[in-house]
Amino acid sequence: MLEIKNITKVFHPGDINEKTALRDLSLHLAPGEVVAVIGSNGAGKTTLLNAIAGVFQIDEGQMLIEGQEVGRKPEHVRAAYIGRVFQDPNLGTAATMTIEENLVMALQRGKPLRLRRGTAKNKRELFRERLEPLGLGLENRLTSKVGLLSGGQRQALTVLMATIARPKLLLLDEHTAALDPKTAAVVLDLTTRIIADGNLTTLMVTHNMEQALTVGTRTIMMHEGRIILDISGPERARLEIPDLLKMFEQASGKALNTDRLLLAQ
Numbered sequence: 067m068l069e070i071k072n073i074t075k076v077f078h079p080g081d082i083n084e085k086t087a088l089r090d091l092s093l094h095l096a097p098g099e100v101v102a103v104i105g106s107n108g109a110g111k112t113t114l115l116n117a118i119a120g121v122f123q124i125d126e127g128q129m130l131i132e133g134q135e136v137g138r139k140p141e142h143v144r145a146a147y148i149g150r151v152f153q154d155p156n157l158g159t160a161a162t163m164t165i166e167e168n169l170v171m172a173l174q175r176g177k178p179l180r181l182r183r184g185t186a187k188n189k190r191e192l193f194r195e196r197l198e199p200l201g202l203g204l205e206n207r208l209t210s211k212v213g214l215l216s217g218g219q220r221q222a223l224t225v226l227m228a229t230i231a232r233p234k235l236l237l238l239d240e241h242t243a244a245l246d247p248k249t250a251a252v253v254l255d256l257t258t259r260i261i262a263d264g265n266l267t268t269l270m271v272t273h274n275m276e277q278a279l280t281v282g283t284r285t286i287m288m289h290e291g292r293i294i295l296d297i298s299g300p301e302r303a304r305l306e307i308p309d310l311l312k313m314f315e316q317a318s319g320k321a322l323n324t325d326r327l328l329l330a331q
């Protein structure tokens with residue numbers, strides 16, 4: 067599904083601030099695979115998601131989605147098949163627009179004008195149908211301004227918006243980290259349900275070690291722009307959080323060092 071071959075990204079090349087954020091990194095994701103990504107501060111996790119989303123051009127390597135080279139396509143073109151959710155609940159939604167207006171925007175993202183049809187009534191039915199299972203009552207608040215929602219409600223809506231147009235790939239960048247533990251658990255639960263319902267191929271960056279071992283079927287550890295460990299199957303199923311931290315330390319030569327490390331939710 068996603069094939070990343072030997073990608074490299076250097077920021078400020080030739081400058082005193084030169085930084086190699088991705089080093090000859092390769093990664094293959096099977097269709098429907100859900101992968102948690104962990105690593106220390108500055109390991110290159112967000113840079114990897116940015117490279118896939120097309121925020122900048124990579125310096126070397128190739129990226130293919132369903133066999134099609136996307137590495138040189140601009141961000142707005144990739145937005146048609148990539149959904150993304152950031153840590154900050156304010157980033158994925160427009161506060162001054164209603165829930166319904168935000169969802170219409172999300173549904174139309176990346177689609178040519180001629181495919182943007184569908185009556186307002188049909189769309190409203192679809193939105194109610196998708197909002198109801200979230201269990202937050204948002205299906206009855208379609209005309210409320212998004213700015214009035216709580217952080218958790220807003221992030222739940224962002225997850226729905228990122229997935230409503232059925233992206234080929236979902237990128238989650240610590241999307242529960244800014245929420246309180248109870249709300250984070252609710253948003254994570256509805257995220258995993260949406261992923262399972264849509265069989266969405268997903269990369270999820272997290273600093274939460276419990277999430278790293280329980281969400282999806284595979285855990286990737288990054289360090290200094292490389293993938294240093296890639297664990298799945300029975301090996302992953304057997305791991306406890308201290309084992310994971312030890313493996314990271316053995317592979318990188320350093321303790322997992324993050325300002326937001328969470329050992330459990």
Ligand SMILES: Nc1ncnc2c1ncn2[C@@H]1O[C@H](COP(=O)(O)OP(=O)(O)OP(=O)(O)O)[C@@H](O)[C@H]1O
Nearest residue numbers: 077078085087105106107108109110111112113114
């Ligand atoms: N646009 C940029 N310009 C210059 N340097 C950058 C840019 N984006 C990232 N970097 C640098 O690249 C390295 C990797 O950063 P990145 O944000 O990908 O790390 P991360 O693993 O997501 O870290 P964190 O857990 O702290 O969010 C860091 O040294 C960072 O300072």
